[in-house]
Amino acid sequence: MSIRVIIADDESLMRSGLRLLLGAADDIDIIAEAANGAEAIELARELSPDLILMDIRMPVMDGLEATRALMAQTLHPEVLILTAFGTDEFVLQALRSGAAGYILKDTPPEDLIHAVRAAANGTRTLSPSAVESLLGRDTTSATGMAGASNWNSAPIGPDPLEPLTTREREIAEAVAQGMTNAQVARALFVSTATVKTHLARIFYKLDVSTRVQLALLVNERR
Incomplete structure (x- = not known):
């Protein structure tokens, strides 16, 4: 049985590339494309996909807000974040919003296909770069803003x-x-x-x- 996927990204070239890449897998079916989070939510209501491959930065409604809105529904698809941004704050926001995983756009094609399959089957996936970002949260920038909280300052x-x-x-x-x-x-x-x-x-x-x-x-x- 095919995994029914909606691609949500504001760049048409990226959507086309992802459609070609994922569509080549015999168990993945790209059923629609969305240019922003609001469109992704509307298409999800209409088509009931298994998974939405969601970019973060999009106009009208970004991917994080759209993920939170989808997760608030009783029946919802899995959401796999696919983005160019691997900062720890984005990773944490995405996962706390209920995303099934967080993958960077430089992920090798075979790993992306594996992540889609895993997320659709309920297995959560983190890009190695995203994991490294989380592990690096205890570092502080020498040029950081005054008064910014230090990860290490929290009581143990x-x-x-x-x-x-x-x-x-x-x-x-x-x-x-x-x-x-x-x-x-x-x-x-x-x-x-x-x-x-x-x-x-x-x-x-x-x-x-x-x-x-x-x-x-x-x-x-x-």
Whole structure:
């Protein structure tokens, strides 16, 4: 069964390129295109797609606002953010808005197709560059504005990963770096089934339900 996708981007050339790229996959069907967030919402109501590939900066309504509006609906498609901007603030806003993942436009074509499939199937995906941005939140610019809050100035609280075993921590850290179950399995020399079992326990212990929530929890404790 094909994954029904709407592409939302204000650049017609980008939409055309994404249509050609994703349309080449036999399990992805591009059903419509939108030039802004408002159009994406309207098309989603009309066509009930499985996923919207959403840019952030668009006229009329940007991708973050559109994502929040879509997630507020009882029945809604998954939203995969595809943008040129990998700053930590954009990543966090997108994920907190309910996006299924955050991918940069320089992502290799095969990785983008994988991300679309993963998001449509409920697996959250973060571009490695987006993960690096989150991990770098504890750095401050020498030219930063006076009075700006420092990430490291927050009081250190209890370690949210404390309930995890050493192996579960390793897996949680790997997931937060954007690794797939197969990549984690290869890195730790275990089976994919073992990784899935550990992840189920991690989700239960930390009271999270998605890889994105786990990644945020791991990265925000740094």
